Amino acid sequence: MTESVEVELNDGDLFHKHSGTNKNFEDEDSVDGGRSTSSSSSKPSSARRTVVSVVRRPSAASASKITSKEAAAGAVDEEDFVKAFEDAPSVQIYSNREMEDQMSKIREVLSDEKHDWEHRVVAVKKVRSLMMGGAAEYEGFPQQLRLMEAPLKLSAKDLRSQVVREACITLG
Secondary structure, eight states: OEEEEEEEEETTEEEEEETTOOOOTTSTTOTTTTOOHHHHHTSOSOOEEEEEEEEOOOOTTTSOOOOTTTSOTTOOOHHHHHHHHHOSOOOOOOOHHHHHHHHHHHHHHHHOTTSOHHHHHHHHHHHHHHHHTTGGGSTTHHHHHHHTHHHHHHHHTOSSHHHHHHHHHHHO
16 A cells, blocks of 8 residues: 655645545545645745655555465464364273273373473374364263363473474364
């Protein structure tokens, strides 16, 4: 978007005009600066006129939608999020006890920052696998999920970006 600003030097007075505005000529603040034609006719006609162009960059509100490929590294839109959430190995859970054992192993890995980051990534993905495998249907799942709060927070604050990314995808 380009806006032109005209500057007139008349007897040492500076006068600014902004073209590109949607003002009527009858408005008090019209394009001619609110001057009546009689006052502007009394000025000498030998005025110097300078035109300056100002280029404005589009604001965030008027910018076109940025696709995920153009976005910053690691950015995830909704479609990518759903794909990433479902991109976890499939797991079948057959009992409440099996679900609790799996969650306990995951909690152990995620609670210790000393574990290899790749193991922590696998553990976070395993949480999603359990959820998609039906773990949420067992009565002990809400309690196990509450116990996972601290390890998942730790994963979200990890220094390894891949661990943080997987934790954020898991937490939604």
